[in-house]
Amino acid sequence: MFLIYCPYCEEHREEEEFRPKGQAHIVRPKDPEACSDEEWGDYLFFRDNPRGIHHEMWVHAVGCRKFFNVTRNTVTYEILETYKMGERPRITAESLASGEIQGNVQVAGGGQQTVGASNAAVEAVKGEQA
Amino acid sequence: MQRYSGFGLAKHALSHHENWERQWRNPTPKKQYDVIIVGGGGHGLATAYYLAKEHGIKNVAVVEKGWLGGGNTARNTTIVRSNYLWDEAAALYEHAMKLWEGLSQDLNYNVMFSQRGVMNLGHTLQDMRDIQRRVNANRLNGIDGEVLTPEQIQEIVPIMDCSKNARYPILGASWQPRAGVARHDAVAWGFARAADALGVDLLQNTEVTGFKIRDGRVYGVHTNRGDIEAKTVGCVAAGNSGVLAKMAGFRLPLESHPLQALVSEPLKPVLDTVVMSNHVHGYISQTDKGDLVIGAGIDGYNGYGQRGSYPTIEHTLQAIVEMFPIFSRVRMNRQWGGIVDTCPDACPILSATPVKGLFFNCGWGTGGFKATPGSGHVFAWTLAKNQAHPLAAPFSIDRFHTGALVDEHGAAGVAH
Amino acid sequence: MSKSVTQPNRLNEGGRIDRSRKLGFTFNGQHYQGHAGDTLASALLANGVDIVNRSFKYSRPRGIVAAGAEEPNALVQLGSTEAAQVPNVRATQQALFDGLVARSTNGWPNVQRDVMSLVGKLGGRFMPPGFYYKTFMAPASMWMTYEKYIRKGAGLGRSPMEADPDSYDHLNQHCDLLVIGAGPAGLAAALTAARSGARVILADEQEEMGGSLLDSRELLDQQPAAKWAERVLEELAGLDNVTLLPRTTANGYHDHHFVTLHERRTEHLGETAPLVDGHRGVRSRMHRVRAGQVLLATGAHERPLVYANNDVPGNLLAGAVSTYIRRYGVVPGNKLVLSTSNDHAYRAALDWVEAGREVVAIVDARANPQGDWIDAAKAKGIRIITGSAVIEAKGEKRVSAARVAKIDLDAFKVTGQAETLACDTIASSGGYSPVIHLASHTGARPTWNEEILGFVPSLVKGVHAAGSARGIHDLAAGMADGVAMAAQSLEALGQSAKAVELPQVDARREGPACALYQVPHEKPTLRAPKQFVDLQNDVTAGGIELATREGFESIEHVKRYTAMGFGTDQGKLGNINGMAIAARCLGKTIPEVGTTVFRPNYTPVTFGAIAGRHCRDLFDPERYTALHQWHVENGAEFEDVGQWKRPWYFPQVRPGSANGERESMAEAVARECRAVREKVGILDASTLGKIDIQGPDAREFLGRVYTNKWEKLAVGKCRYGLMCKDDGMVTDDGVTSCLADNHFLMTTTTGGAAAVLEWLELWHQTEWPELNVTFTSVTDHWATMTITGPEARNLLAEITDIDLDRDTFKFMDWREGKVAGVPARVFRISFTGELTYEINVQANYAMHVWKALFSHGEKYGLTPYGTETMHVLRAEKGFIIVGQDTDGSVTPEDLGMQWCVGYDKPYSWIGKRALTRSDTRRTDRKQLVGLKPKDPKVVLEEGAQIVFDPKHAIPMPMAGHVTSSYYSPTLDSGFALAVVKGGQQKIGETVYLPMADGQVHEAEIVSPIFVDPKGERQNV
Amino acid sequence: MSNPVVAKARTFDTRTEANIPVESPLAYSYQRAGAPAPSAKSRVVLRERAMLGHLILRGGAIVLDEAVRAVLGFGLPARPNTLSHSEDGARSIQWLSPDEWLLIVPGGEEFELEGELRNALGDAHYAIVNVSGGQTLIELSGEKARELLMKSTPSDVHPEAFPVGKGVTAVFAKTNLILRRPTETRWELVLRRSFSDYCYRWLLDAGAEYAIGVER
Secondary structure, eight states, X not given: OOEEEETTTTEEEEGGGOEEEEESOBOOOSOGGGSXXXXXXXXXXXXXXXXXXXXXXXXXXXXXXXXXXXXXXXXXXXXXXXXXXXXXXXXXXXXXXXXXOOOOOBOSXXXXXXXXXXXXXXXXXXXXXX | OOOOOHHHHHHHHHTTTTTOOOSSOOOOOOSBOSEEEEOOSHHHHHHHHHHHHHHOOOOEEEEOSSSTTOSGGGTSOOEEOOOOSSXXXXXXXXXXXXXXXXXXXXXXXXXOOBOOOEEEEEOSHHHHHHHHHHHHHHHHTTOOOEEEOHHHHHHHOTTSOOOTTSSSOOOEEEEEXXXXXXXXXXXXXXXXXXXXXTXXXXXXXXXXXXXXXETTEEEEEEETTEEEEOSEEEEOOTTTHHHHHHHHTOOXXXXXXXXXXXXXXXXXXXXXXXXXXXXXXXXXXXXXXXXXXXXXXXXXXXXXXXXOOHHHHHXXXXXXXXXXXXXXXXXXXXXXXXXXXXXXXXXXXXEEOSSBTEEXXXXXXXXXXXXXXXXXXXXXXXXXXXXXXXXXXXXXXXHHHXXXXXXXXXXXXXXX | OOOOOOOTTBOSSOSSOEEEEEEEEEETTEEEEEEETOBHHHHHHHTTOOOOEEOTTTOOEEOOOOSSTTOSSOEEEEOSSSTTOEEEEEGGGOBOOTTEEEEESSOSBOSSSBTHHHHHHHHGGGOOTTHHHHSSOSSGGGHHHHHHHHHHTOOSBOOOSSOOOOEEEEEEEEEEEEEEOOSHHHHHHHHXXXXXXXXXXXXXXXXXXXXXXXXXXXXXXXXXXXXHHHHHHHHHXXXXXXXXXXXXXXXXXXXXXXXXXXXXXXXXXXXXXXXETTEEOEEEEEEEEEEEEEEEOOOEEEOOOBOBTTTSTTXXXXXXXXXXXXXXXXXXXXXXXXXXXXXXXXXXXXXXXXXXXXXXXXXXXXXXXXXHHHHHHHHTTOOEEESEEEEEEEOSSSOOEEEEEEEETTTTEEOSOOEEEEOSEEEEEOXXXXXXXXXXXXXXXXXXXXTTTEEEOOOOTTEEEOGGGGTOOSHHHHHHHHHHHHHHHHHHTTOOOOOOOOOOBOOOOOOOXXXXXXXXXXXXXXXXXXXXXXXTTTEEHHHHHHHHHTTOOSHHHHHHHHTTTOSTTTTTTTHHHHHHHHHHHHTOOHHHHOOOOOOSOSSOEEHHHHHTTOSGGGSSOOBOOTTHHHHHHTTOEEEEETTEEEEEEOOOBOTTOTTOOXXXXXXXXXXXXXXXXXXXXXXXXXXSEEEEEEXXXXXXXXXXXXXXXXXXXXXXXXXXXXXXXXXXXXXEEEEEEEEETTEEEEEEOTTTHHHHHHHHHHIIIIIOTTSOOEEEEOTTTEEEEEEESTTHHHHHHHTBOSOOOTTTSOTTBEEEEEETTEEEEEEOOOSSSSOEEEEEEEGGGHHHHHHHHHHHHGGGTOEEOOHHHHHHHHHHTTOOOTTTTOOSSOOTTTTTOGGXXXXXOSSOOTTTGGGGSTTTTOTTSEEEEEEEESSTTOOOOTTOEEBSOTTSOSSOOOOEEEEEEEEETTTTEEEEEEEEETGGGOTTOEEEEEOTTSOEEEEEEEOSOOSOTTOOGGGO | OBOOOBXXXXXXXXXXXXXXXOOOTTHHHHHHHOOOOOOTTOSOEXXXXXXXXXXXXXXXXXXXXXXXXHHHSSOOOSSTTBEEEOTTSSSEEEEEETTEEEEXXXXXXXXXXXXXXXXXXXXXXXXXXXXXXGEEEEEEESTTHHHHHHHHOSSOOSTTTSOTTBEEEEEETTEEEEEEOOSSSEEEEEEEGGGHHHXXXXXXXXXXXXXXXXXX
């Protein structure tokens, strides 16, 4: 069971409070009508799915209800960083390979990222309150 | 190939078992093959076997980075059934079921396919609607199945709590008598031995590190034991499909998730069928050794660690104790995890790819074991003819662009 | 049958048992006596019980081998009553209590004379590894019969057949440092961390903390080692920052230092938890520990040597012999032969001699062993045979002799004439394997250490190992290691360690051990008597050799082919020996053969303890509305909808029924339906999800998440909305009302409430953070009572100050006012097609309003109805239920709801783009229609499949299925909603529904609106 | 009663005349599951504080803080997962998320308070939602209160990790609730109405070994 640092609550919390939401930084095409079926399908369903460093979105479902991003190793399950919506990761597979850590750059007021319709996104939210 | 039989066994016993032959060779890779299968699990080995047996293509290598059958083949809960909802999926799994029914004899290897019946419980009115819909569809597709009442369920599984006091009382179930379980390791070994006997090279400890691709066509693979050439390459590497696709330069509509399972200590037989519940989320059967084999849910995050989160195990055992209160004092011996490649529609991909000559068979999610012979059979046809087998056609990658998904979440929602 | 209560193998003094407290127990029907402080195993040995079980495959008699978690044989069925049965309890880990009842798990008619042993003896050679795979194949039809007989031999113990009387729970713990194992290293580590002020948990699996100190021959500060342990434990117990957990096994090491500790709270007291203040205690408790750092001081397991007939009762581990003598005052025999590869095991012979019994010989595989222990043995006059080993045990139900011979380790052969030594006990030691299981759970692969001849753990960040657990077997060094590793752990936490002074231990001279696993025999392995590697699964050295011969070269293949390590002991004794044998057969080294991967649990844990308190009534929350009590009191049957309990229907006593017989569901539903269509009904609709949406961009947001338009919805108005995922498939629906220009109240489906709220947050937080809008769940704040039917207005008018005039308070309007004196928001929306008011009040007042409606409702025929009637009434109107009439593959257009799609909205709302993909543009998609059975008496089965040609051979092409189907009292006919391929263009055509019973129903495709197609009734 | 549209959102006074019967979310639970009276043996005591005013505040911390100070005389809690309260402890504000706070006041105050806050906030971007009917508050005290919580939530409730003044949203058994520690000896659980029976039964069951008593 993971221990996850929520960048909004500024605390480590148990995985039971969080839900994974799939690959991070998926961008919804700005002009969907201009997309081909292939481009739209890519946005909806196709994912990186790497063995190793993965940037993924989680939500602090039992907590502040904020979505945020996690850089995690999908083999060791080590969490290398968590960061807020709208920020870019400091640690990437490339940065680890080159030994350089990026600055924590705020690129947008919020996120400009979403989930498409991949598995994690369509997974039923079971047993939660609303 | 040394034929196996009860008589043969007795003969070997008298010679102190000193004359058994290897079940498969340990060959040195050749430079070139007609077909390379990447992945030596059940599906890959079955593909190689049917290529050799049905299509006469015997110059085949199975490239396996670890040991044969060491991935999900070794880690699943061995359930075999074909009662899927949609025509396309039902046809594929029923094709597999028919092959299962003669598999031990075909391979001369007892895969212990035990047709003890599989029950999918319904706990809500919507569960029951879905069950009726699926069973009706199965019947018209020629697949055995019926809807059971709680009384009938209680008769088949007297130890289950079928009372109305349960938190989610059992309202009924679907029942497929021909379904059951098989001995998972034996399936891999049986296909391996039979494929080897037909000339297929099984290359263990051989890891693919890249593909040889020129002008959009595949010419072979790079491995830790050198390059191996072939103009047709089939990837059948559950838990690694995304990684292989990346090597070939494209992405797949897949996420790899941990899927956990566990066994109890061996018990005298108390459960002679397979019980699955989507709603409370657990499924259970008892092996011929006496272990209760229990499948847990899938973890929501991507993971290649062959382990998942502990609360998933807790929830599963809560469900098992809810269904079988008598198991409260039974003890869990061991848990483990597999890596399942899940597709957005809970159906597999059996498909050509953007790279000519390179095919993928993946995305079986939580239920690939049951398809093993069918998957291999259909994929071998596809590789041999360079054209999708009619049963594979609906499962091409294209469907994620056109939208023609085959949404089996209802039937496949519970991991198995 | 009462037996003599003397305990022939019990010493008159010594050990940590309480001789003043005698405990009676029963094993296989015989009564025995032991003492407080005994384990079941020590008590059985004290009573001279040799055979405790029969082996799984060959039914060979088996005795106690070990003294702890590694015991493979002594598995018993515990319990005097059916409900208290526990299968497969290791006698070595079960504390004795008065009245304990145990049986062997195998053996028929009994463990002394087992009929199956004949099969094992005669048939053993016909059952090599993998024999199942090679036979039972012909004829194919016979396999299920063969399997039936194979299954008769399955299993060890048996499941209870009654529900468990005990309860279990979880305790969530958090600490800086978790120390696992309270032996010398663990105690030293815990003391260091505790004195430094860290939050420490110390867990140990045994009945008593102290580990090897409890049976050590060493002196600490010139005192028995156990005294030091007692002192340290006393100090730790007095510290607030320390939690001591005895009888607690760390059974799983999960990610990020989450460790599960299984505490057996009452298993040493009785077979069920005793009553305290009339309340049954918690039998066992799972501590779910989140640790900052973890220190593994789990010690080592001794490896037995693998020689012929090494499974006959009387073959024990050397260390177990010491433990039974020193800790329990039990000598498990009279004449001992010790076979060893190392110095350490000599202690067993010394303990044996000091207990006053005979040591026939120490057989040491090394040519020239040197060290203090050897000198001590020589000083006692014990015969030491060097360069040799016990190659075979003699005896059937108890060891009668040991055959000893010179061996050549490198050539793996017997080099001299075997000597037969009469004895009743053979103790063996092949060295010590660090207990690396927990470290291995983290995914770290252990590494082979040639110096200690064992695997040592690889450690992920934050995990430390100390003492024997990482191969430091020397007592003083192990304790020092505990201190050092504790300091290292604290440093990692940013804390500093206070110095701890360790007691003095006399230095010992010890010589190196030699590598010995399988002992050679005069005959080749496959022809020699069986040499057992995994006793529980009857895996032999010959079996492993055969597996490698057949091409099973990976250690994982060997394990799977032979079943080695798959027992309840998970190969604690056998795995390393098995790997060594495989390595020998393959001409490889042990590390080349591979490492072994351990998975949780370290030792098995009951399902109950893992499930905890989440059982029975607490399995899953039941959600209740504010009116639940009324529903219960008025006889409602309930339907589970998500976690909610919703009234399904309200069966009433049949008019004129003498014995209070209640209506059937069909009768109740028909009555409820008629009440709504003719008079007025009332539904508790509180479970619908309700989301308060505020902000200047609320309207824009709604326009993006709903398929239809929202920019013109006026204050005071309501509108139905349909929600899709971005794949264009319908996912939820509901009515949203405009409360003020920047303020909306959204309703969702009951089951979809949580998902929809999260969905809105997702899009707001990730994609459209620039929109100024907030979402707050108010589902529980409001109770919703729906009154519907032609009399609804008349009823409501009696208790409200709201102007209900049909021209001022119109359909799809909402108003505020008082209902029964309670402030209420009333919505004129309808899910039945009748005149409807949805009354929303603050939930704490709901019961009052509900009862007030009833007190005024009688004259209007006010009738409570449940979800079933609601379903019938809405289906008559063709209103869908998301999740019943849709299944995630249905678009708004498939539902014929183009009227609810804003094709020209400026923003490309969620789901829009997907509607123009090639597959969603198909005209033969399955589309929602109505079905009218040709025979009005037929109520089609929900889920029935629809075909165009019922005469088509199987497989029969299917065109769709029935999604909703009911009997309509209004139509006096069955009717259904269905999805049919191209159905919207097929109105008037006939379809067929072939059923399981052979009947083929006929139905006509019709409009899905069956009642009041013009929608006039809601405007009466 | 209803009031004119305030700014662009609509407030609604849900209070009634005093003689109208009102039911706490636990009314049915007391009847069905019982409410054992506290005794000398009770090492945990449970007490419901029903019918309080619960408001959710959404918006930016700076503007909300100013308005709250002006109206209530104390500000928003400065740190995530903490509480602030009036001097007498009768009114509290809890951080729920960077733009969300829970304001709990004596029952009956919530409507006027909402109006005053809205007036103080003027045209700022914010939201206030009355959720008083949807939740209730339970107090736990006694020497084993913390251990009872450890059985129920994976949150760390050790005094070092959960000092007085902290409040979090927590997993609780198979649901979730708001958990806060206003004083050294007292824990508060804010439950959703529809889950309150489950939580109550859970507490009675898990608290049985501490002879839990219910103060009524």
